[in-house]
Structure formats: structure tokens, C-alpha cells
Amino acid sequence: MKHLFAALVALLGIAPALANEPPAGMSWRGDFIQGGMITGSVVPGTVLRLGDRPVPVGPNGEYVFGFGRDEAADMPLQVRQPDGQQVLVRLQIARRDYDIQRIDGLPPAQVTPPAAVLERIRRENEKIAEVRRQNSPRTDFLQGWIWPADGPVSGVYGSQRILNGEPRQPHFGVDIAAPAGSPVVASAAGIVVMAEKDLYYTGGTVILDHGMGITAAYSHLREVGVTVGQQVKQGEAIGTVGATGRATGPHLDWRVNWFDVRLDPLLLLPARKP
CATH class of the missing domain: 2.70.70.10 (Glucose Permease (Domain IIA))
Known part of the structure; x- marks a missing residue:
């Protein structure tokens, strides 16, 4: 996942935001942990990708995504805003111990x-x-x-x-x-x-x-x-x-x-x- 993040930065020429800091016009809430769900909103028309997966965005800008049981600790979230500006956010996902x-x-x-x-x-x-x-x-x-x-x-x-x-x-x-x-x-x-x-x-x-x-x-x-x-x-x-x-x-x-x-x-x- 780190290699994918670096490749996206180099290919798109976009600056990464601080880990777990939403870019302007975006809000979120939830648990950045394996098994967690994140919900929030963006400016309508924004395009989101979590790693290599598209994240659906509703007509009012609402969205949801989540992390699997064994999710990687570093997950790139690509945000392409309606004006064409792009931001890559490095999400830090907390690991868990399982029984x-x-x-x-x-x-x-x-x-x-x-x-x-x-x-x-x-x-x-x-x-x-x-x-x-x-x-x-x-x-x-x-x-x-x-x-x-x-x-x-x-x-x-x-x-x-x-x-x-x-x-x-x-x-x-x-x-x-x-x-x-x-x-x-x-x-x-x-x-x-x-x-x-x-x-x-x-x-x-x-x-x-x-x-x-x-x-x-x-x-x-x-x-x-x-x-x-x-x-x-x-x-x-x-x-x-x-x-x-x-x-x-x-x-x-x-x-x-x-x-x-x-x-x-x-x-x-x-x-x-x-």
C-alpha cells in the first residue's frame, strides 16, 4: 500500500495531506481502525477512491467506506474535487489483536x-x-x-x-x-x-x-x-x-x-x- 501511495503521488503530482486530516470541503467521523466505518460529506461532485476502490458519493455529497479485519496500516484516500484539484490523504489505520x-x-x-x-x-x-x-x-x-x-x-x-x-x-x-x-x-x-x-x-x-x-x-x-x-x-x-x-x-x-x-x-x- 505504501508503494501504491508513492506511485500515485509521483504520477498525479498531488501533495499528500497530513495523516487522517480531511482536506478542505470534506468532513468525516468514525473509527480509523481495522473493522471501522467512516461516514461524512464532501462537496457534491467530488470523486473518492480508497486505495484502488471507488467510493460512491451521493448527490448531496454523503459517503461511507470501511476497513477490513486485516486492513493495512497505511491506506491512501484520493480526493478529486469538482474544480479538478486533487488531494491524496494518507489514512492511518490502527491495528487490532484478535482472539x-x-x-x-x-x-x-x-x-x-x-x-x-x-x-x-x-x-x-x-x-x-x-x-x-x-x-x-x-x-x-x-x-x-x-x-x-x-x-x-x-x-x-x-x-x-x-x-x-x-x-x-x-x-x-x-x-x-x-x-x-x-x-x-x-x-x-x-x-x-x-x-x-x-x-x-x-x-x-x-x-x-x-x-x-x-x-x-x-x-x-x-x-x-x-x-x-x-x-x-x-x-x-x-x-x-x-x-x-x-x-x-x-x-x-x-x-x-x-x-x-x-x-x-x-x-x-x-x-x-x-
């Missing part, structure tokens, strides 16, 4: 899915990826977020298990333990873009589109209470807690994405009262 667990001696069937379901998993994953590629003009993500279920946090973003010596995919959401049948509500307003009752890994699954690449997935639901295309308000019931799919007990697995970039939902939520 890594090693478990050995498991039966192979608990580590690797049987061959008979691999095609099903591929189809379901592609369907989810297609939903997350959508770029709608909604700006529901700007309203803030609420807890989607009541219960203790039983799993956190970024944690990973190594099973029988094989690294598994990290956990990209927050798990909220709650009794089966407990209500699950929309953490922010949005439109339902997926409502499935039986996905292999995540069972009952709802995905809401909150606009400009931000989607949120609610998984392992016992009941799916919405349909694709339905508009939901923040706090509106969308299903109930369950243990469907590959789950060992009732809980809600809640995840937030910026396109294919996995964000940490806990960074978006208000602190709970003790």
Missing part, C-alpha cells in the same frame, strides 16, 4: 463440510455476494444503529479458530446469545434484499440494504418475518432468534459489510448500560 483458538482432535466431519453440500454452499455464497455488490442510493446508515437483539455478547468480530491444524475463516460479526424465539429487530432502517429460511451455514437469514454498499446480515433465525423488497424501520421486528444452520445453540449472528469489506458491528453500536 485465536486452537482445537485439535475433532472428527473430520466437524471441520470440513461433506462433498455433497459443497455445490449448495457455492451457490448460496454467490447469492450473498451478489446482494452485497449492490450500490443503492439509500443513506439509512447515517441514522445510527441500535442493538438488534437483547442478550450477552457470546462471539466477537475477528476471532478465529484453528481446527485440527487448519485455520478456519475468521468470525466477521457479533454473536448475541438469547433464548430461541426472542425478537430480532432491524438495527437501522433499510430494504430487505435477502430473506432465506434455510441456508447451509447461516440457516434463517435476512440481509438488509442500508445504502451505498452498506448491508447487514441477521443469521440463524428460527423465524424469518420479512420478505424481499419490504421496507423496514429501525427497531422493526424482522424475525426471531434461533439455532438454524451451523449453530450449536440459539443466538443471533449479526454482520455489517461495506460491499465485500467486513466491518465490526460492535464499533457501530451504543454502549449498553451496566
Whole structure:
């Protein structure tokens, strides 16, 4: 990423702004940390690129982007203003330590899915990826977020298990333990873009589109209470807690994405009262 930054400076002849200092006409807020989300505004007509990725900008100048679990510490943000002036901002992304667990001696069937379901998993994953590629003009993500279920946090973003010596995919959401049948509500307003009752890994699954690449997935639901295309308000019931799919007990697995970039939902939520 440092080499890309240097190349852009040399090629475009643009001066880099100070690290994490927005240029004139731009504002932002959020967590410059792995898993963090940044929202803000620019002069309408501004063009943004984060590394090699375009960042959608709304008609009123609103934008959002985020950083992945293993994001590089130095991320270039290119800003081309409507008058043609260009600024390259070096974003400094704080690194995090994640919980890594090693478990050995498991039966192979608990580590690797049987061959008979691999095609099903591929189809379901592609369907989810297609939903997350959508770029709608909604700006529901700007309203803030609420807890989607009541219960203790039983799993956190970024944690990973190594099973029988094989690294598994990290956990990209927050798990909220709650009794089966407990209500699950929309953490922010949005439109339902997926409502499935039986996905292999995540069972009952709802995905809401909150606009400009931000989607949120609610998984392992016992009941799916919405349909694709339905508009939901923040706090509106969308299903109930369950243990469907590959789950060992009732809980809600809640995840937030910026396109294919996995964000940490806990960074978006208000602190709970003790």
C-alpha cells in the first residue's frame, strides 16, 4: 500500500495531506481502525477512491467506506474535487489483536463440510455476494444503529479458530446469545434484499440494504418475518432468534459489510448500560 501511495503521488503530482486530516470541503467521523466505518460529506461532485476502490458519493455529497479485519496500516484516500484539484490523504489505520483458538482432535466431519453440500454452499455464497455488490442510493446508515437483539455478547468480530491444524475463516460479526424465539429487530432502517429460511451455514437469514454498499446480515433465525423488497424501520421486528444452520445453540449472528469489506458491528453500536 505504501508503494501504491508513492506511485500515485509521483504520477498525479498531488501533495499528500497530513495523516487522517480531511482536506478542505470534506468532513468525516468514525473509527480509523481495522473493522471501522467512516461516514461524512464532501462537496457534491467530488470523486473518492480508497486505495484502488471507488467510493460512491451521493448527490448531496454523503459517503461511507470501511476497513477490513486485516486492513493495512497505511491506506491512501484520493480526493478529486469538482474544480479538478486533487488531494491524496494518507489514512492511518490502527491495528487490532484478535482472539485465536486452537482445537485439535475433532472428527473430520466437524471441520470440513461433506462433498455433497459443497455445490449448495457455492451457490448460496454467490447469492450473498451478489446482494452485497449492490450500490443503492439509500443513506439509512447515517441514522445510527441500535442493538438488534437483547442478550450477552457470546462471539466477537475477528476471532478465529484453528481446527485440527487448519485455520478456519475468521468470525466477521457479533454473536448475541438469547433464548430461541426472542425478537430480532432491524438495527437501522433499510430494504430487505435477502430473506432465506434455510441456508447451509447461516440457516434463517435476512440481509438488509442500508445504502451505498452498506448491508447487514441477521443469521440463524428460527423465524424469518420479512420478505424481499419490504421496507423496514429501525427497531422493526424482522424475525426471531434461533439455532438454524451451523449453530450449536440459539443466538443471533449479526454482520455489517461495506460491499465485500467486513466491518465490526460492535464499533457501530451504543454502549449498553451496566
